[in-house]
Amino acid sequence: MLTTTLCVALSVAGLGLAALTAYRRRYLRATRIAALALLPAGLGLAGLVTLGRRIGTAVGDWAVDLVFKPTVWLGFGVIACSVLLYGITRLFSGRGPAQAGEPAAGSRAPAAVPGASTPAIPAGRPAAGKRRGGSDSGLSDFADVEEILKRRGI
Template identity: 70%
Template sequence: MLTTTLCAVLSAVGLAVAFRTAYRSRYLRATRIAALALLPLGLALAGLVTLARRIGTAFGDWAADLVFDPTVWLGFAVLACSALLYGITRLIAARASVRKGAAQPPAGVPGASTARPAVQRGADSEIGLSDFADVEEILRRRGI
């Protein structure tokens, strides 16, 4: 109740400032002030001020528990361990795929049916432009 009253008073003051600005023939600025002045009342009537207060209170309680409760610290340690294990498995998988790629027979060797023929790339691959080599070749074929 007090929050809604305070927001209504704040909106009324803002609208008074908007009317005073409009009296000075600054209509665009007065409209902007009126739009901003109506925000507190709209937020209070929609219940969003109360929601924000509850969220702030819950966050404050959680922060207090974070500092004083050892189980919260244990929870963060478990989360860190989980992230570390996930990262390690990603690194191992990446290294395994690199080694597997080096162990495959080169393209064009009989019996390597799954291997795709390699496209010769010149100095573009050193610069990082290898993605555009296919596009350049297509454009070159079409005479563009």
């Protein structure tokens, strides 16, 4: 009850300041002050000020317990163990029926064959013979962009 009364009193003071600002013909600033002045009354009437106080008190109590109670640290250890176990299961669930030494069915690049003359090409990059420019500088991928810029005179 006292909290709501203080919030309404603060809002009335703010609306008085807004009225004084409007009297000086600064209507935009007066409207902004009035908007901000109505916030304490709205927060107090909605009970959010009390809720904020309770949340702040609860967070403070938890922080004190965090420092002084070993059971809180044990709780964090259990949470970390849970996350670790879940991550391990997610890591191994993607392997499917493949054995540990074999690559999975959806692996990115084929393994190099022993005795082959050329190394395996990483996935996503075309072979050197399939490039347009023929040079291995890596800039030949921009041949389309270069052609468009030349057509526009840039």
